[in-house]
Amino acid sequence: MSTIPAAEDSLRKALAEKLSNIELQGTSVRQLKASGAPKPDIDAAVQALNALKLEKASIESQLKSTLAGGASGTSTRDAFRQAVANTLERRLFYIPSFKIYGGVTGLYDYGPPGCAIKANVLAFWRQHFVLEENMLEIDCPCVTPEVVLKASGHVEKFTDLMVKDEKTGTCYRADHLLKDYCNEKLEKDLSMSSEKAAELKHVLALLDDLSPDQLGAKIKEYNITAPDTKNPLSDPYPFNLMFQTSIGPSGLSPGFLRPETAQGIFVNFRDLYYYNGNKLPFAAAQIGQAFRNEISPRQGLLRVREFTLAEIEHFVDPQNKSHPKFSEVASLEILMFPRKEQVSGQSATRFQLGKAVSSGIVNNETLGYFIGRVYLFLTQIGIDQHRLRFRQHLENEMAHYAEDCWDAEIESSYGWIECVGIADRSAYDLRAHSEKSGTPLDAQEKYLEPKEVEKIVITPVKKELGLAFKGNQKMVAEALEAMNEDDAMEMKADLESKGEVEFQICTLGRSVTIKKNMVSISKEKKKEHQRKFTPSVIEPSFGIGRIIYCLFEHSFYTRPSKTGDEQLNVFCFPPLVAPIKCTVFPLVQNEQYEEVAKLISRSLTASGISHKIDITGTSIGKRYARTDELGVPFAITVDSSSSVTVRERDSKDQIRVSVEKVASVVKEVSDGHKTWSDILQVYPIHSSESAE
């Protein structure tokens, strides 16, 4: 995993060899001189040394250019990213928040076109997921009391490792510093041995798995100091990424801003299950803000401190994860990157989703169904299917309770970015909240006929427990009754062989000694009318801001202006998500055309089509260029009072439509009921001598 490319490896090795040869040869020249050897011998040795130096220089330059191969790719990517960012900021797709006060790192506003795209993406998300699957959408607050996030594990574990500049107190993410050190070293230190380079690459690969101690040791070993001051750094320690606050005036009720929306759904499981007629499977969904108090946010819009999540929690019987609509997505061919291919160094390949599930690559149909639906969602809003892959989590990447997990990753100038996580989280979350709150969060399956089952029967002997544990007897009895079958049978065996056994009581926070006379454990045959179980949760979780950022990059291109003297920017958003569906221009400034433009504008408003009217006297070409840069798919140019020109953004095709019909034509093609090709069937391309 952490090996270095063969070319680089052999060059580093050759360079190391040359350096050592140069040293040897240098020594030999000095010895010859010192021993007063004959001049021709000395000259020959010096010549050999110079030849070695030349060879070294040549290898160095080869190595530089090999390393720069990546770097020149990097610089192209950086230039592309900068071009996109410039357009986005100039046209107010987004704005650094509180800009007039210098801004706050990791906080961004969506300006008008960005906000419209976000609203369109979320409206389509509701249509594609909530409406299509009859999901139960709910809406919970961002402010969350501590008890909920203790149960979910966030209070304890939602941390990043931080180091502080020991003199100034400036904070850094420990892994970032180590990563920067390794990358810089690899790029700039040409004389590094091939082994050292492999080591640094290994560190980079393991970065996410290092413990605080290991990370601290590496920082010490490499003498990494604070980037701004070169001061020494503290040992790494965990910093909780949740924004903390206090609920109510007393200061006694700590709260946090939720780091995800999912917990709000889990704590409502019982009510939602009832609302769904006590039937499984069903899915709940939530769209809302989530917060992460990042130590030092980088990567612009991809790593921010506040973001919109859209999350689905699909509750399912763990014994039956089939999905009735799986056949609808089974034939999709999707770029997938299973665990095995990652470990063996292969690359992502196209799989038919049906085969990926039947061959066991994807754990179950429900997970597979959501992979398919997420694929359809992302490609329909305009993500390039060739730059979208589903990567399976490695074993060590998943939480211990997760059954399987696939990330929808989208390729951007920052590399492959995780934009949607689709995880089978088993029963972990519901169990955690059930235990912590004392409210059962389970489901029942009613049998059509009663079933005979062998069941464990645990009967605590109250009298003996009372004598032994006094006031704690109730908690001990409850803990005994709550044992699962395996634990109970093990206790039974131990009690029979040893007479007593140590038993951990979570609610007491300690273990007690259980004696044989305190509990009876047996297996009995029982008739059961229903089965009680904690549902499994399959969770597709969408980072809306990341998806939108990748959509910006995938939609951006440039093309020469008509005169060829400049490059014009275009965002080729699909009409479905385009911030503004159409512009209306009078071709020239004249009252009659303006009246027609206003008439068309009114009928567009009545049809709910967002649009912009531009009655400036600017040339039509410039006005097209302005709207192309906002990603507006259609432009209506008024050049007569009976019919108008409609121009499509990417093809620049133009058609002529009557003033009465133009709003409904634009509506059909904006709503996605018709494509531009459908429209061209009815209204043929009009060859026009427009001013563009």
Place this chain on the structure above:
Amino acid sequence: MSTIPAAEDSLRKALAEKLSNIELQGTSVRQLKASGAPKPDIDAAVQALNALKLEKASIESQLKSTLAGGASGTSTRDAFRQAVANTLERRLFYIPSFKIYGGVTGLYDYGPPGCAIKANVLAFWRQHFVLEENMLEIDCPCVTPEVVLKASGHVEKFTDLMVKDEKTGTCYRADHLLKDYCNEKLEKDLSMSSEKAAELKHVLALLDDLSPDQLGAKIKEYNITAPDTKNPLSDPYPFNLMFQTSIGPSGLSPGFLRPETAQGIFVNFRDLYYYNGNKLPFAAAQIGQAFRNEISPRQGLLRVREFTLAEIEHFVDPQNKSHPKFSEVASLEILMFPRKEQVSGQSATRFQLGKAVSSGIVNNETLGYFIGRVYLFLTQIGIDQHRLRFRQHLENEMAHYAEDCWDAEIESSYGWIECVGIADRSAYDLRAHSEKSGTPLDAQEKYLEPKEVEKIVITPVKKELGLAFKGNQKMVAEALEAMNEDDAMEMKADLESKGEVEFQICTLGRSVTIKKNMVSISKEKKKEHQRKFTPSVIEPSFGIGRIIYCLFEHSFYTRPSKTGDEQLNVFCFPPLVAPIKCTVFPLVQNEQYEEVAKLISRSLTASGISHKIDITGTSIGKRYARTDELGVPFAITVDSSSSVTVRERDSKDQIRVSVEKVASVVKEVSDGHKTWSDILQVYPIHSSESAE
């Protein structure tokens, strides 16, 4: 304002008189007895005393029933509110947040139907305001750095007065305790004098205007103690209602959760103005979460700690607040409650909006236009126009900078509730952020021809300022230059008469002495090509949760079941906002009908119509009742495989439509393109012997 009703007043006076007569008569009886007066005299005196006591009892009972007049109204309202709340909670319109952990006061989740209504209300808000007026919608973070909220005044002034139980530390809102005391006293203390009652009513009326000292004095005067413990209370002190947090890991950047979304718009004014082609007027809008850390939230869904606001900031030239579309709303007849009518004790009356503006009751056309648009918005989503009024703020109610302010108040079981505030905030907010950030937030009007104007010219004499103020000279010079014309002319006069003048420098936080030689002030004639000014802001701000709660109350009614043995609940939501537009039932459980139901369900999904399919074997009447209680406007009952019955919720009218057409019929009437009466023109009422 704080007088008590005449009937109550005269009864209290009569009662006080009787009590004093009883005391006198009692004394006289005792004296007669003590002096050994003849028995007949004593008997006569006792008889008179008893007569007085009887009369007192009769007055007491009259007073009780007068006071109970209000109380019986209260109990009807309480019962209605409870019936609505029961239905809302049972059907999961809302859920107390984190319920399984005991909940958090003032935090609520929207469950599935509530969440759907909210999404529908917001979608219509976007259509009705943003799209219709081409507003610039933006989306800013909730987490806001302190500097922004210092500039807006929230850090200093966004407070409520709080008292603490001196022993337990429990916190209460000071005005709530005083209010509860007064109300309880007025209701239960019958022997209170009429003057005392008037005093308490006066206190209630002034409650919002009391200073901490005045409030503390009243609490002391009335011996008000902590409600739960009867312990003494601390003096009232201000508690800031913003949730505080810390941005980033250093702990050095305080932040708050925004108390409103407006500030995010103001700080972006410059970019938005540029985006709009440097043209006024234009409006920006934002929908998002806002937060108030209430001391002790009451009134259920009306006073919560986290809520959704939808805010519009309409920027306009202060010299021209006309509105081009005002004529579209001018003929609306709206229940209005101007300042004058409130002060003189009259009630709200219907005004034609055009007249309200032309007569000066409403300050300007733009304000009037928004009053009209808000009226249309609220009534179209289902608010009863007879329980909606626009109340003008009293002079002392408005911020000092506000020009005029009208609240859309909706009548609910809690009384008249402020749901939308429509304020002309003048240039206050832009000026505050401009001063604090040092970024000019202004607009220009370019003149068609240059204008000759007399202008104040302020020229600080740098040398003198430097000598007098050293390092502060720049700030003094800037403050001098920033004076408006009136202040500058006043300073000029003072300097000429007195030679020096005290001058407050905000940026220094103190005043300095300006001498005559430090500044020259004159008026000069200049040619100007443009006018620079800070725009005025007209701000309609919508409390979405409050509007939805009032909609719940206005939509709720009960009607007898067919058998007449129970009352059934109905929410008569308009199709536009109904959480689910239609249900699909097979009349009886049979495979053929279920297939048809599924077919219809698929075409509804394809048309984007939210619906619910109910294939339980429950009686059709019960299934109708269930959906009526969710406010579902239409039910499709499948009782053949060619055509189906469509039933409208409120009229219970039924029509027959073919299976192929039913989805499009329901779509037309759900989208608001047709009304139910339009549909009845095409599909006449079908008299059916359904099982209902």
